[in-house]
Amino acid sequence: MSESLSFEIHHKPDFSILAVRLAQGQQIMAEPSAMMSMDSTIKLKAGLKGGLLKSIGRGLGGESLFINTFTAERGEGEVVFAPGPMGDLQHYYLNGTGLMLQRGGYVANGSGVDVTAKWQGVKGFFSGEGLLLLRAHGTGDIFFNSYGAIIEVDVRDQYVVDTGYVVAFEDTLQYNITTLPGLGIGRKLKSFFLGGEGLVCRFSGSGKLWMQTRAIHPFLNWVHPYRPQRKARN
Numbered sequence: 319m320s321e322s323l324s325f326e327i328h329h330k331p332d333f334s335i336l337a338v339r340l341a342q343g344q345q346i347m348a349e350p351s352a353m354m355s356m357d358s359t360i361k362l363k364a365g366l367k368g369g370l371l372k373s374i375g376r377g378l379g380g381e382s383l384f385i386n387t388f389t390a391e392r393g394e395g396e397v398v399f400a401p402g403p404m405g406d407l408q409h410y411y412l413n414g415t416g417l418m419l420q421r422g423g424y425v426a427n428g429s430g431v432d433v434t435a436k437w438q439g440v441k442g443f444f445s446g447e448g449l450l451l452l453r454a455h456g457t458g459d460i461f462f463n464s465y466g467a468i469i470e471v472d473v474r475d476q477y478v479v480d481t482g483y484v485v486a487f488e489d490t491l492q493y494n495i496t497t498l499p500g501l502g503i504g505r506k507l508k509s510f511f512l513g514g515e516g517l518v519c520r521f522s523g524s525g526k527l528w529m530q531t532r533a534i535h536p537f538l539n540w541v542h543p544y545r546p547q548r549k550a551r552n
Contacts, residue, residue: 350364416453
């Protein structure tokens with residue numbers, strides 16, 4: 319069993335940061351842009367992880383092709399991570415189950431965890447978030463982020479969530495993408511082929527699900543009227 323990392327998550331739930339205390343020889347892998355600070359005892363090495371094909375798969379899943387590896391080579395030390403979205407951070411310890419992550423949700427993982435892209439076929443296309451989800455498996459710690467705060471739901475039968483609010487879920491859950499009942503045919507076609515409002519994820523089975531309290535597309539719709547306008551010339 320992989321040794322659990324020593325960590326703290328500060329400033330929840332709006333601008334969370336992750337502080338990981340590495341013992342001598344311990345490692346943590348993270349997105350290249352996530353590191354905020356680190357002690358001088360930590361050595362950073364950047365590169366592809368898992369080979370070119372796995373790296374390309376992570377890229378298609380909304381993450382960087384490259385992974386930064388932080389190793390406590392000259393004694394214990396601390397690394398602090400700050401993800402891009404204005405939101406929360408969540409820890410999950412993998413021990414036999416897999417975890418599915420939304421596009422752009424991955425932050426960091428321990429050395430016993432492998433993060434790969436998983437083809438979702440039509441389900442991925444209809445989600446409006448890309449053809450791939452990320453799947454974390456193995457034994458150890460993984461950290462993921464949200465836009466807004468995180469709500470954890472213990473699904474025991476069925477549960478319906480707008481696709482824009484899904485952050486992560488255990489792979490013991492099954493899911494299907496569909497439109498909201500009551501939408502007109504025009505709205506349904508727009509949702510299926512262009513993504514966006516009206517698409518929901520219907521979960522079934524037993525497992526944990528994490529949702530975010532904000533979604534990026536409604537925020538962009540709210541900001542859009544305030545964007546700078548170019549004045550027409552006479």
